[in-house]
Amino acid sequence: MLIKNSPDLRYSDVTPKSLYFNRRKFLAGVPAAFLAGNELLSPSRRALAATTKLQTVKSPLSTSGEKVNSEEDVASYNNYYEFGTGKDEPQVRARNFRTSPWTVSIEGECAKPRKISIEEIMKLAPLEERIYRHRCVEAWSIVVPWIGYSLSMLLKQAEPTSKAKFVAFETLYDPKQMLSPLQAGIPLPYVEGLRLDEAMHPLTLLSVGMYGGTLPPQDGAPVRLVIPWKYGFKSIKSIVKIKFVGGQPPATWNEYAANEYGFYSNVNPNRSHPRWSQAKERRLGEFGRRDTLMFNGYADQVASLYTGMDLIKYY
């Protein structure tokens, strides 16, 4: 792992290498950019954001037998409304997002509340590479090699008390770097929540990277959750607060439209979104649609969390 003391210049302050080497092409493109608006920034020509390489170990919890999507797909097609509601906006708007220094506050019903820096988070446990299917509520899906470790590793250290029944998460909201709630169309800061047993489940990943490197800003740098059996919006990005609470905490999309986005939001092909079907999904890069699997194909591992629960009612 390569975490250095931060120099005066951050990596994001430096022109990305690929842009530098292509500077003539870039300049040649300037007149065209005037003609074609933002076309210069179209995904295929855009340089991937600068990330730092990470050392990882193999994980038994990694999903096998899936073709991983290209890094370009995952880094150019994002829902991160703080940086724009268009899929191609976050990679442009979040380009200079400051992810260092970064601390996460762990608080609430626990014996050892603390503030933990991103450097400490990176060293807390061996970083694993975990390939997960990722299913968006909008009926598209991707397969991503995330890097991180089970969230439970971090949560256990805080020693949650018996009063802790849920865990609330919060994304950074910095109006200087992000859009206003009005522009984003949703209330900010973005918040999410999990039941404690869901948060402690080994599949629930605290992710600090993907594709062998640190997370690019548009994918939730520097630290995010990945909960592979739930719709993508549950996997909260750029976390600054983790709080153990006694009651079900608010969740942004659920608050925005409770009839459309449930608190649980487990992937469920049998429970349609009121405006579109969830029975099928489009895997990016594929023609046509494939069937959506219950719990996004992770039923063997997680179905027991919901024994006896009506998953149509508690969607």
Added chain:
Amino acid sequence: MRKRRWSKVVVFTLGLAPLFWLLWRAYNHRLSANPIEFITHYTGDWTLRLIVITLCVTPARRILKRPQLIQYRRMIGLFAFFYASLHFLTYLVIDKFFDWHEILTDIGKRTYITVGFTAFVILTSLAITSTTGWIRRLGGKRWQRLHQLIYLAIVAGVIHYYWSVKSDVRDPILYGFFAAVLLGYRVWVGKSKKTAAPPPLRKSPEPVAR
């Protein structure tokens, strides 16, 4: 006559420009990580834009005092239908790949698709009856009445868009605003005509719907 033909060639070329731009982007692999969604949104956007433009023709004729603008209206309307067809075909063939069960469920159950499909049916019937032969067969008055369904089509189109987005409704609202202004103009003209009839427009070779 010659000038008129040339200007029609220009309008025709402009109508095809969005398609060529899409093909150019496709050729350069610039249709995002989800090209099917990109094409669907792109063709849907252009359908709405072109309906808005056709609805601008009548006000523009009066306000700019250029009644001859009517000669482009049919072509613009047909281009709106053209992009609506591409939009629908993208859904039918590329997105759902003739999965009739799912398509029929969508049309019946998902209101935004019901509404969008309604708009498409309207545009189709207007495109079919856009020929001079059909104007003659129906008679000017009845033809006009039928083609006023375009008002319903734009309302349905805007609702279709509004209901299909997750939370950012700024674009649908913008189209809704244009639709409201353009339909409001017709209501206003209709009302003021009842009190004082404006001077008749110059006779044009194609029928005039207001």
